Amino acid sequence: MHVGDLPLPPEFVDHFREEGIESLYPPQVAAVEAGVLASGASDSSSEGSDGIATDESVVAAIPTASGKTFVAELAMLTSEGPSLFIVPLRALATEKYETFQELPGVSVGIATGDFDASDEELGDHDIVVATSEKVDSAIRNGAGWVEDIGCAVVDEIHLLDSRSRGPTLEVTIANLQRLTPDLQIVGLSATVDNADEVADWLDAELVTAEWRPVDLRTGVYADGAITFEGGDTRAVPADGDAPTEALVRDAVAEGGQCLVFVNSRGAAHDLARDLADEGVVSDATSEGETAANGGVRGDPAAVAEEIRSTATTGTGTALAEYAETGVAFHHAGLRSEHRSNVEAAFRDRVLSVICATPTLAAGVNVPARRVVVRDHHRYTDDGVESLPVLEVHQMFGRAGRPGLDPYGEAVLVGDGDDAADLRERYIGADPEAVTSKLANDDALRTHVLATVASGFADSREDLLEVFGSTFYAHQDPDADLTGITDDAIAYLEEAGMIADGGDLSATELGELVSQVYVDPLTGADVLAALDRATELDRVESLTVLELVCDTPDMRGSYVRNSEAGRLTQFAMNNEAVLAKSVSDFDGDFQAWLESLKTARLLDDWIHGEDAAALAERYGVGPGDIRRTAERAEWLLNATESLAEQVENEGGITETIRETREALGRRQP
DNA sequence: TACATACCTTTCTAGACAGCATGTC
DNA sequence: CTAGAAAGGTATGTA
Numbered sequence: 001m002h003v004g005d006l007p008l009p010p011e012f013v014d015h016f017r018e019e020g021i022e023s024l025y026p027p028q029v030a031a032v033e034a035g036v037l038a039s040g041a042s043d044s045s046s047e048g049s050d051g052i053a054t055d056e057s058v059v060a061a062i063p064t065a066s067g068k069t070f071v072a073e074l075a076m077l078t079s080e081g082p083s084l085f086i087v088p089l090r091a092l093a094t095e096k097y098e099t100f101q102e103l104p105g106v107s108v109g110i111a112t113g114d115f116d117a118s119d120e121e122l123g124d125h126d127i128v129v130a131t132s133e134k135v136d137s138a139i140r141n142g143a144g145w146v147e148d149i150g151c152a153v154v155d156e157i158h159l160l161d162s163r164s165r166g167p168t169l170e171v172t173i174a175n176l177q178r179l180t181p182d183l184q185i186v187g188l189s190a191t192v193d194n195a196d197e198v199a200d201w202l203d204a205e206l207v208t209a210e211w212r213p214v215d216l217r218t219g220v221y222a223d224g225a226i227t228f229e230g231g232d233t234r235a236v237p238a239d240g241d242a243p244t245e246a247l248v249r250d251a252v253a254e255g256g257q258c259l260v261f262v263n264s265r266g267a268a269h270d271l272a273r274d275l276a277d278e279g280v281v282s283d284a285t286s287e288g289e290t291a292a293n294g295g296v297r298g299d300p301a302a303v304a305e306e307i308r309s310t311a312t313t314g315t316g317t318a319l320a321e322y323a324e325t326g327v328a329f330h331h332a333g334l335r336s337e338h339r340s341n342v343e344a345a346f347r348d349r350v351l352s353v354i355c356a357t358p359t360l361a362a363g364v365n366v367p368a369r370r371v372v373v374r375d376h377h378r379y380t381d382d383g384v385e386s387l388p389v390l391e392v393h394q395m396f397g398r399a400g401r402p403g404l405d406p407y408g409e410a411v412l413v414g415d416g417d418d419a420a421d422l423r424e425r426y427i428g429a430d431p432e433a434v435t436s437k438l439a440n441d442d443a444l445r446t447h448v449l450a451t452v453a454s455g456f457a458d459s460r461e462d463l464l465e466v467f468g469s470t471f472y473a474h475q476d477p478d479a480d481l482t483g484i485t486d487d488a489i490a491y492l493e494e495a496g497m498i499a500d501g502g503d504l505s506a507t508e509l510g511e512l513v514s515q516v517y518v519d520p521l522t523g524a525d526v527l528a529a530l531d532r533a534t535e536l537d538r539v540e541s542l543t544v545l546e547l548v549c550d551t552p553d554m555r556g557s558y559v560r561n562s563e564a565g566r567l568t569q570f571a572m573n574n575e576a577v578l579a580k581s582v583s584d585f586d587g588d589f590q591a592w593l594e595s596l597k598t599a600r601l602l603d604d605w606i607h608g609e610d611a612a613a614l615a616e617r618y619g620v621g622p623g624d625i626r627r628t629a630e631r632a633e634w635l636l637n638a639t640e641s642l643a644e645q646v647e648n649e650g651g652i653t654e655t656i657r658e659t660r661e662a663l664g665r666r667q668p
Numbered sequence: 669t670a671c672a673t674a675c676c677t678t679t680c681t682a683g684a685c686a687g688c689a690t691g692t693c
Numbered sequence: 694c695t696a697g698a699a700a701g702g703t704a705t706g707t708a
Contacts (some may be wrong), residue, residue: 088684088685089683089684089685090684090685093670112685112686113685113686113687116687116688122674131685131686132685133685134685134686135680136685136686137685137686137687140679164683164684164685165684165685168685185685191690214704263681263682264680264681264682265681266681267682329680331683331685332682334686342682357682357683358681358682358683359682359684362683377696377697378681378682379680379681379696379697380681380682380695380696381695382695382696383696383697384696384697384698385696407690450682515687516686516687517687518686553686558679558680558681560678560679560680561678561679562678562679618669619680627684628681631684631686633687633688633701634686634687634688635686635687637687637688637689638687639685640688641687641688660688661689661690664688664689664690669708670704670707670708671706671707671708672708673702673704673705673706673707674703674704674705674706674708675702675704675705676701676703677698677700677701677702677703678699678700678701678702679698679699679701679708680697680698680699680700680703681696681697681698689704
């Protein structure tokens, strides 16, 4: 099947041809046959008689880089009415926004927390790219544009499985379906074990495929050799080196680019440093490998200089130093500019190696010839866990640059005797099934309030009916959300956010909490803290920062033992401006110290401390500072609204606003 | 005195969504 | 109240 055969206006056919798309990949053909194209478009070009369905909802569980974006574009360009493209990350929203803007004559909008646009404006676009939370928020606040949508594409729909964000995604999808009954939904998923269940839920056709534009060879490294699935081996002598470094050197010596996944920022940094010190890349280029082999080209000195020019901390200058040799590290402690610099330079084949934490597997597309997964464990709140098969496969999927590599290689590093275990667990094994995480207190509390506050339900029966159309209910029709829903209602009544006068309704407070999009627990914490703060003689920026840092929507910073004493001392010295007192403390003191540490960092930040000093003193990366500040700014905005609502007398509202503005003004 | 060794203690551990108003290329 | 690796610290042993 060729682009010219598709029922598309000629300008789009030309556009796709310019992009190098001539004939469709097999998974794309399957998606077309499953019905992503709209009936209107099909009729107008006298197709439709060949048994191809049209205007169907489709779930495509196909590999990364097998052309999902094009499938989405086909669905959106032939949709009756505007389309919505839902992504999990703001960086992905930006990437897709730019991609769709290339489409001739198509008006594209973007709706995320950091790009604003009014409802009316969004309604004028043909395509709106948005994060799932932004869509949820728009629905809660009754944005009109949402109801006009003809097609919604949900990227990375397997994230329904995510504990923290999956529930919002499924509630949002269920709400979209309810608001616009004829909605065409296109779910784009990684390969998972139960894509059929997701498709059933959406009443969609399922498309699955293993096909990739570049072959992928996966294997395990042990005892000086990679053993690929199928039994082929490749000797990679370690020569006394760490296995990971041998694998990197081997890939680079062949002219390939290499991506290494590790499980901590420190490990990513240290590995990049070691590889830079060794000069892996210059060794390789001196052996005569060139761009002709799909290898690196261009001078990394320019990237290094670009990074250095905006580097303000040790992390930034170290990154620039290593980049000079063609090696970089990548994790969320980096400023987003530096992250983009590294990603772009790698895509342009200027950098040869990136040592990264799992951020890179979830983010924008950065393919490499060889992917090395060094660490297959991860730290969580309750200990060390093996990485899910799905996540390791996502990392694997970054191997193989279309048009450059004959094949991609993905290698797990075994550490001794576990090679057989690793092979069994990850190589050729099926990824996990996606399971709904809606049935937990945090999710229900939030979505019960949102559903009542936006007028979608005014009784527990209504609520149960709304939740009855979620993925959770579809997966387990016999499951009963009654108990946990009642718990949530009871909590919200107790907190004064919902009133039960025969019918359930949101109080003004409840509506506000839902609208500013904070966890009801955060809303309650903030109110309690505002109340305590009225007892204080004076309030300062530290007061309000402590207030927002000590909520569930803000995570504390790690406090080491040696720090705890000084921090406690600091708390006592500042008792006059803190809403919680050390002397008669009630609750988890350790957790509070963590909040206080974050508050203190932010207070130093708005008082003009430079990033390098803070990074040093608090043991955080420059990216963390920016992200924490952004989050605090958002929470202070919510706090300000709440303070106005309860007409707090302490004059604290003014301090909240000043602190929020100070955070917004502070630049790196 | 200098150093090796065993054992115990401490530290450290991925990521990133939302609101709103204002200024900037 | 959960896990595990690595770094740091201390007591003891040995030349």
